[in-house]
Amino acid sequence: MCSHxxxxxxxxxxxxxxxxxxxxxxLLSVPRFLRASEAMHAPVAPLxxxxxxxxxxxxxxxxxxxxxxxxxxxxxxxxxSSVGTDxxxxxxxxxxxHLELFHATGDKSWLEEAKLGANELIAKLxxxxxxxxxxxxxGLAGAAFVLEETHRxxxxxxYRDAVKSAVMMIRAQARKTPLGVAWSGPSDxxxxxxxxxxxxxTLLWIDQNIGDPASRTLALAVGRHLAEIGIPANGGVKWNxxxxxxxxYPNFSHGTAGVAYFLATLxxxxxxxxxxxxxxxxxxxxxxxxxxxxxGLKVFHHEPGGEDLYYLSWCxxxxxxxxxxxxxQQITQRDRWEELARKGxxxxxxxxxxxxxxPGYWNNISQCCGNxxxxxxxxxxxxxxxxxxxxxxxxxxxxxxxxRATPDGDGLKWIQAENRVSPTEVVAQTGYMQGAxxxxxxxxxxxALAKGRKPAIVWPDSPEFVACSSSAKKDPSDxxxxxxxxxxxxx
Numbered sequence: 230m231c232s233h234x235x236x237x238x239x240x241x242x243x244x245x246x247x248x249x250x251x252x253x254x255x256l257l258s259v260p261r262f263l264r265a266s267e268a269m270h271a272p273v274a275p276l277x278x279x280x281x282x283x284x285x286x287x288x289x290x291x292x293x294x295x296x297x298x299x300x301x302x303x304x305x306x307x308x309x310s311s312v313g314t315d316x317x318x319x320x321x322x323x324x325x326x327h328l329e330l331f332h333a334t335g336d337k338s339w340l341e342e343a344k345l346g347a348n349e350l351i352a353k354l355x356x357x358x359x360x361x362x363x364x365x366x367x368g369l370a371g372a373a374f375v376l377e378e379t380h381r382x383x384x385x386x387x388y389r390d391a392v393k394s395a396v397m398m399i400r401a402q403a404r405k406t407p408l409g410v411a412w413s414g415p416s417d418x419x420x421x422x423x424x425x426x427x428x429x430x431t432l433l434w435i436d437q438n439i440g441d442p443a444s445r446t447l448a449l450a451v452g453r454h455l456a457e458i459g460i461p462a463n464g465g466v467k468w469n470x471x472x473x474x475x476x477x478y479p480n481f482s483h484g485t486a487g488v489a490y491f492l493a494t495l496x497x498x499x500x501x502x503x504x505x506x507x508x509x510x511x512x513x514x515x516x517x518x519x520x521x522x523x524x525g526l527k528v529f530h531h532e533p534g535g536e537d538l539y540y541l542s543w544c545x546x547x548x549x550x551x552x553x554x555x556x557x558q559q560i561t562q563r564d565r566w567e568e569l570a571r572k573g574x575x576x577x578x579x580x581x582x583x584x585x586x587x588p589g590y591w592n593n594i595s596q597c598c599g600n601x602x603x604x605x606x607x608x609x610x611x612x613x614x615x616x617x618x619x620x621x622x623x624x625x626x627x628x629x630x631x632x633r634a635t636p637d638g639d640g641l642k643w644i645q646a647e648n649r650v651s652p653t654e655v656v657a658q659t660g661y662m663q664g665a666x667x668x669x670x671x672x673x674x675x676x677a678l679a680k681g682r683k684p685a686i687v688w689p690d691s692p693e694f695v696a697c698s699s700s701a702k703k704d705p706s707d708x709x710x711x712x713x714x715x716x717x718x719x720x
Contacts, residue, residue, distance in 0.1 A: 273634050273641065278676040279333065281631055281641065285669030286330055286339070288640025289323060289659045299348035302659045313660075314353045315364075316371030317422070317597075320346055322661025324375050325686060328382050329673050332685035340382055347379040351391045358398040361414030365427030365689060366662070368416065369395045369402075374431055377438055378686055389439065396435055396444060399428065403447060409454030410447065418471045419458070420478075421487035421690055425451050429491050433498050433696040434689035445498060452495040455488055456507040465514025466507060476531040479518065480540070481549025482597070485511050486528075490553040490690070497560060498696035505560075512557050515550065516569065525576030526551075526569060530589065540589040541582055542602035547573030549602070555613075555692045567613075574610055577603060578622060583629040592646040592655070596667035599645070600630045604671045608678050609692065627675055630668060643668055 276284070292306035301320045304311040313319030327343035330336070350372055362368030373395040380388035403410040411417065411425050418424030429451035436445040459466035468488040469477050478484035489511025496504040519528045520539070530538040530545050540546040551573035558566035582590050583600045593599030604626035611619040634641040635657065642657035642665055658664030677684065687693040 273631055273636060276631065278627060278672040278679070281627075281634075282330065282333070282669040282672040282676070284639070284641040285665040285672070286326065286640075288637050288642045289326070289665055289669075290342075291638060291640060292659055296349050296352075298352040299345035300342070301346065301349045304658050304660050304664065305656050306659065314350065314357050314372065315362075315367045316375065316661065317366040318658060318660030318663045320660075321350055321371055321375040322664075323659055323666045324350065325378060325661060326666035326670050328378055329670055329685055331382060333673050333676065333682075343379055344383055344385070347376055347388055347391075350376065351387070354391065354395055354398065358402070361402060361412075361416070362423070363399045363402050363412050363416040363428050364418075364423035365421065365431050367423040369399050370428045370431035370689075373399070373435060374689055377435070381438075392435070392439065396432075396441065399432070400443070400447060403450075406454045406457075408457045409450040409452070411451070411454050418474075418483075419455060419468050419488055420470050420483040421491075422482050424470070425455055426488045426491040427690065429455075430494060430689040430694075433494060434694060436498075437694070437696055448495060449499055449501070452492055452504055456492060456504065459488075459507060459510065463514050463517040465512070465517060466510035467514050468511070476533070476535070478531045478545065479515060479528050479550075480530070480545040481552060482544040485514055486550040486553045487690075489515075490556055493553065493556045493560060494694075494696050508553075508557070512553055512566070515553070520576075521572065524579035525574065526572035527576040538589055539587075540598065541577055541580055541587075542590070542593075542595075542598050542600075543605070544597045544602070546589070546602075547577050548606035551606075552690075552692050555609075559692070559695065570610070571614075574607065574619065574622075577606065578618065583626050588649070591649050591652060593649075594630050594633055594643045594645050594668055595647070595663045596671070597662040598647075598649075600626050600633075601668050601671040604630070605674060608671075608674050611678060623675055623678070627672065630671070641665070 289302060292302050294301050294303065294309060301312050302323045303309050304313055304318050314321065316322050324343045324346040327339045327346065330339040331343065354372060357368050357372060363370055365371050373392050376388050376395065377392045380392065402412055404413055412428065416423050416428065419426060421427040429448045432444040432448035435441050455468065459468055467477060467479060467485045470483050479486065481487045481490070489508045492504045492511070493508035496508060515528055519526045527539045527547055528550055529536045530540050543549040551570040554566045554569040558564070580587065580590065582603055586592065590599065594601060596602045596605065604623055607619045607622040611623065633643060635644055644655050644657045646652045646655050647663050659666060661667040661670065674684065684693055
């Protein structure tokens, strides 16, 4: 489970925001129980990575719903009402998957399908705005990212215009704090998923991709707010999801690793030294509380009460948390940070995943909590420093994930337990972070790696995105510590 609180699912948290964590009515779609006929299926014949991605896309297409504006896809095809506008598991992630298929194959039919989805997303922007949801994985920031990628692929100006509209909505929702800005409503959190860290990263991404200094300025105000509210602990600094959430989550999706990662990225974009100390403090906190032994490095799931629980994928495991260590290496050029990332890889390998399950790695094949997130981690490592063990892990994940697929017509789906605390509630979903779009994207990324292609789409929270700014300070004494800029940014 990857939610704010042990008693609630991630889907509830995405829908309700922190303020509605206890509301049963917040559930977007309750996963159905697995029927025996679905649990038993014939093994899938060996396929290439690209073929797996294409078959995932065919299954998603079977769930396609035409609308007055274009098309959409429900999260659960058996529940047409489960259509969502969140990037986490709603229709925007399916758009991205179609864009990646276009980039990988050159087949314009995938671009046309993505455009139809983007047309529907444009029509939904006022609704997302009304819900006061600005988050990267939950709202307007994610929509802006997807629409700009649609513009980049299609060259059509209406998608860029929609991006600008979404960004104006994000700005209008921002509220002043004593030292910076934050958001209200469901985005009144500090984290990557729905809150300030993820929104701030998207603002930097928008500035980089469309040239919008006002977004960079707003991201700077976000960083000042987050730097001010850090909590000193264990020789460093940590962050909560929000003051109203009792548990603290140290890893990437909801806690310290994600907030510190944003601040480190902001440092690179602006050249402001003050963010260096805070980002370093966050990294030191994680290093100090991590379980480090011969098997590598991993950080507990939550406190209090979850100090002995270790997740292994993107949300609360090394696959996400080590993004901060890699970012620190990019900035400082100090190998010790990349060694911490490699220790996270060693811990993941030593755990026995993807074949072995554990309390922190259950029947889940997703980008968020399971196989695909682990696979993406090792693809990123293999791009940086090729290693036979990393290559073997990528193939193990790909093989295991295909073995767990269910044929459905000419497509493939994956029936999984989204949440750790509800292992009998399983469902095949279409979306990115918990469904076939994310699984298919993992296979496309593995295919690209094998064929020597660079990533076609770089997310705002990916280490592949290095924020640069032509307006960053040019004083060499201020910029000398930004050793990583040279490889990724113009001088």
